[in-house]
Amino acid sequence: MARWDEILSLPVQNPPTLEFSSSNLVWSKVEGWRDNIDRIALIPYARVDDFVRGESADKECPTKFHVEARRRRTSKTTYKPKVDGILEYILYWCSFGPDDHRKGGVVRPSRSTYVPKKKSAGRPNTKRGCTCHFIVKRLIAEPSVALIIYNQDKHVDKKGLLCHGPQDEQSAGTRAMYAPYISEDLRLRVLSLLHVGVSVETIMQRHNESVEKQGGPCNRDDFLTHRYVRRQERGIRRSTYELDEDDAISIGLWVESHQNQIFFYKDFSDSDPFVLGIQTEWQLQQMIRFGNHGLLVSDSKFGTNKLKYPIHSLVVFNSDNKAIPVAWIITSRCASRDTARWMRALYNRVCTKDPTWKLAGFIVDDPLTDIVAIRDVFQCAVLICFWRVRHAWHKHLMKKCSEIGLRTEIAKRLGEMIHCICKGLQTGNMFEDFMQSFACAAEFVDYFKATWYPRLGLWTSALRALPLAGLETCAALEFYHNQMKLRVLNERASSVYERADWLADKLGTKVHSYFWLDEYSCKDDFSRYWKDEWTTGLTAWQKSLLIPDSNVAIDGGDVKIVYQGDQITFCVVRNPSSLEYALCDCESSKAGNLCEHVFKSIRYLRGGGPVASSSVSMFQYKQALFKMMHCPPYDSLIRDHALSLAVWVKMQLSSQVQERTVGPTSGDNHNMVELIPSLEQTTRPTTEGNLDSQFISGDETSIDPRTDATENLLCTDPPYSKITGFGVRNGNQDLIGEKENRLYSGNEGMEGLQNDVNKKSSLGHASDSAPRKPSKEIVTYKRRKVLSTPPLM
Incomplete structure (x- = not known):
């Protein structure tokens, strides 16, 4: 029992990387069986696959570990709980062993019937007697x-000699130099191309061309065979989503066969709604990569008009600020209790991979979303996106009101009402007056009164309580929504829209493949085979950055923009001062979408044209800064730290603005930097109720040449309470944010900003919460202690 007491007292190590190997762990030696000394370590059971992949990716000796033996207790098996009891036993062995098929090699008696084949069928000469292997045990005492x-951690044979890898002289010129089989990245690439309709011959032709271009094979992926690709294509062609006529039984069978893609599942019942949470391994990696200190956005209403089970998407923004889906939730109806449960399951799954992962902001698009559950699970700021409502208003206004002048006035009035709500102004009977004033547009007013007037109370409360997301976020979400319409709602037989098994299979195969290929760097090699569903390109916001100022002209109260490539045709943006509620006569805007011409007119007006009102998100950002200065630090030590933090924030915002701005002249960047207030002075103690005149000078609605570039500096409008320790604490959990992986907020207010300060500089103050350096030193803990990189706070 002393052996097991020593084992269970070891810390559970959880390295904060997607994959890790034995070199990332601290190994302990304990007495083993037959007086042998075992080299052991404890990791979370959910991360065994990450360890196997990391150990296989050894640069000095690349390989792949396979399951040589496995024993497990079934769920129905009764067993007596005991400290050394085992729930599961797995023996992983290097794929170049344990048998040795080389000349004079030893083959185990149970494998003596092996007959060497004339052709390897695409497989390398794998069996070379490698003795490297490890054992994984899942204990009854600690199932997690x-x-x-x-x-045996050396890739050698029984004679102690290297038997494969680039350092083995006998492996030179053979496939034993490389890891067996193909990599996971190439496997996903092949499957994705097959799912979107690219033929086997085309895939192999492009692959062979790339191998020839580099001068021959140099890694395991270069040995991709026609037979393997054909076998994958045959499996896809023969697969079916309808595993049973009963949809409930069929989706249950699908879930059983796709356990690695499911993070939450609740079966059909009379009392509770059906819920299915889908997240592939690639989506999990993207969520960890782009969601850490970034934004997670909810698109909760896709397919409500056609699908029996609407799709709730969670997306992150990649380095190009495009939306990538990182999870899909299929449910029969929305329930706040289930929302909290699947959010907790998703968060735990991410933190299992990366314990240091922390979300900076969560954007919702529905006022009925369970905000309390989001703040409780993700511990971050919550913002709201209004693009779906604006899209519906715009689309129906274009359809139901034919008079251009009246249409422009209605759009302007709608924008003014929403901006008044977001800025906290008194609204009174604003919506009733709107419907009376535009009674002449009877068709649109009837639609507005029947569809949206009953919901305005909820939306008004949400817009007052939560900060509004910026225009670039809206453009990215709209682009994602249009992609989903092309990739999901494209079936000829509309009857499939009633089945949950079809939807789960479609999302996990074809739709997932399209989004994976969107991130594939060499996707242009297959451009001639693209279909309508493979829609990629720039968002409307990004397209607006490519329009030169020379193509823009002011014509009275309108803006005329010449089409690129056609210097004769132009479009007219009416009422550009209404920001996203401006109307353009291009085809995209007529369909209700945010177009690049509206964005360009906004940027042009703020960059030196006539006066344009500042955006709501910029107004809320300034308001947050104003309220911060109403509560000066009460302690000199904290005041010094707040000053250092404020200076660092200013430097970060200045660099972000300079990098992201594309202005007509070189003076634009200078103006943008000047807009950022002198935070060194504004953080000094002030008399109560008085602010620095330099900071508050100017009208809030005056032109701001940098507002377009800082559109993503999302923020909130709650009271600033106090600064405590090394973090700014905000009781309302929403203070200030910034996209582009620099939006920091949450339960600690500016805790994320402080984390970055700790990473980049030392403030020289002694504190219990000062940054600590990661340590791998083994310390004896009680069971369930986790050894990982400690948080910076």
Whole structure:
């Protein structure tokens, strides 16, 4: 029992990387069986696959570990709980062993019937007697922990000589130099191309061309065979989503066969709604990569008019600020209790991979969303996006009101009402007056009164309580929504829209493949085979950055923009001062979308044209800064730290603005930097109720040449309470944010900003919450202690 007491007292190590190997762990030696000394370590059981992949990716000796033996207790098996009891036993062995098919090699008696084939069928000469292997045990005493016993960690044969890899002289010129089989990235690439309709011959032709271009094979992926691709294509062609006539039984069978893609599942019942949460391994990696200190956006209403089970998407923004879906939730109806449960399951799944992962902001698009559950699970700021409502208003206004002048006035009035709500102004009977004033547009007013007037109370409360997302976020979400319409709602037989098994299979195969290929760097090699569903390109915001100022002209109260490539045709943006509620006569705007011409007119007006009102998000950002200065630090030590933090924030915002701005003249960047207030002075103690005149000078609605570039500096409008320790604490959990992986907010207010300060500089103050350097030193803990990189706060 002393052995197990020693084992269970070891810390559970959880490296904060997607994959890790034995070199990332601290190994302990304990007495083993037959007086042997075992080399062991404890990791979370959910991360065993990450360890196997990381150990296989050894640069000095690349390989792949396969399951040589496995024993497990079934769920129905009764067993006596005991400290050394095992729920599951897995033996992983290097794929170049344990048998040795080389000349004079030893083959185990149970494998003596092996007959060497004339052709390897695309497989390398794998069996070379490698003795490298490790054992994974899942203990009854700690089911969430995996015990790894790794005694044979060298890739050598029984004679102690290297038997494969680039350092083995006998492997030179053979496939034994590389890891067996193809990589996971190439496997996903092949499957994705097959799912979107690219033929086997085309895939192999492009692959062979790339290998020839580099001068021959140099890694395991270069040995991709026609037979393997054909086998994958045959499996896709023969697969079916309808595993049973009963949809409920069929979706249950689908879930059983796709356990690695499911993070939450609740079956059909009379009392509770059906809920299915889908997240592939690639989506999990994107969520960790782009969601850490970034934004997570909810698109909760896709397919409500056609699908029996609407799709709730969670998306992040990649380095190009395009939306990538990182999870899909299929549910029969919305329930706040289930929302909290699947959000918690998703968060736990991410933190299992990366314990240091922390979200900076969560954007919702529905006022009925469970905000309390989001703040409780993700511990971050919550913002709201109004693009879906604006899209519906715009589309129906274009359809139901034919008079251009009246249409422009209605759009302007709608924009003014929403801006008044977001800025906290008194609204009174604003919507009733609107319907009376435009009674002449009877068709649109009837639609507005019947569809939206009953919901305005909820939306008004949400817009007052939560900060509004910026225009670039809206453009990215709209682009994602249009992609989903092309990729999901394209079936000829509309009857499939009633089945949950079809939707789950479609999302996990074809739709996932399209989004994976969107991030594939060499997707242009297959451009001639693209279909309508493979829609990629720039968002409307990004397209507006490519329009030169020379193509823009002011004509009275309108803006005329010449089409690129056609210097004769132009479009007219009416009422451009209404920002996103401006109307353009291009085809995209007529369909209700945000077009690049509206964005360009906004940027042009703020960059030196006539006066344009500042955006709502910029107004809320300034308001947050004003309220911060009403509560000066009460302690000199904290005041010094707040000053240092404020200076660092100013520097970060200045660099972000300079990098992201594309202005007509070189003076634009200078103006943008000047707009950022002198935070060194504004953080000094002030008399109560008085602010620095330099900071508050100017009208809030005056032109701001940088507003377009800082559109993503999302923020909130709650009271600033106090600064405590090394973090700014905000009781309302929403203070200030910034996209582009620099939006920091949450339960600690500016905790995320402080984390970055700790990473980049030392403030020289002694504190219990000062940054600590990660340590791998083994310390004896009680069971369930986790050894990982400690948080910076």
